[in-house]
Amino acid sequence: MAVSLADRRHQAFSDTGWFARTCREQFRSALGTPEQLLLRAAPSAILSNVVGADWLAVGDAAASYDSMTSAGITKALDQGRQAGQALGRFLHSGLRDELSAYQDQVFADFSAYLRLHQQFYGAEPRFADQDFWRRRMALA
Known part of the structure; x- marks a missing residue:
C-alpha cells in the first residue's frame, strides 16, 4: 500500500x-x-520510560510528534536543555527524583501535544472524506 x-x-x-x-x-x-x-510512516509515539538506569532519551528518541505541529527541532532543543539540567541536578544531589521530574515533563508535553493534534485535525472538516484526513482523524 x-x-x-x-x-x-x-x-x-x-x-x-x-x-x-x-x-x-x-x-x-x-x-x-x-x-x-x-x-x-512517521507516527506520533512516546517511550514508556524516557529515563533508564544509565540513559535519558531526548527529542524524537523520547517522543515523536506529527510534523504538522512543526515542533520537532524546538522540542528537541528544549528537551535537551531540560535533560541537561535534570542530569546536572541528579549528579549534584544523587537523587533520582530529578530524573523522574524530567520524565514527567516529557509525558506532560506529549499529552499537551495530543490535545493540539486533535484540535488541528478536528478543525478541518472539508476534507473528511479524503484518505489523508481519515488516517489522521483515526489517530486523533
Whole structure:
C-alpha cells in the first residue's frame, strides 16, 4: 500500500511537469527518475520510560510528534536543555527524583501535544472524506 501511494505521488509530479521544471530551473540539472519511491510512516509515539538506569532519551528518541505541529527541532532543543539540567541536578544531589521530574515533563508535553493534534485535525472538516484526513482523524 505504501509503495502504491508513493508511486501515485511520483506520477502526479511527473504528469504536471511542475516538479521537474522547478528542479531544472533551481538546480540547473534535470531530475532523474528514481527506480522506486518508498514512503514510511512517521507516527506520533512516546517511550514508556524516557529515563533508564544509565540513559535519558531526548527529542524524537523520547517522543515523536506529527510534523504538522512543526515542533520537532524546538522540542528537541528544549528537551535537551531540560535533560541537561535534570542530569546536572541528579549528579549534584544523587537523587533520582530529578530524573523522574524530567520524565514527567516529557509525558506532560506529549499529552499537551495530543490535545493540539486533535484540535488541528478536528478543525478541518472539508476534507473528511479524503484518505489523508481519515488516517489522521483515526489517530486523533
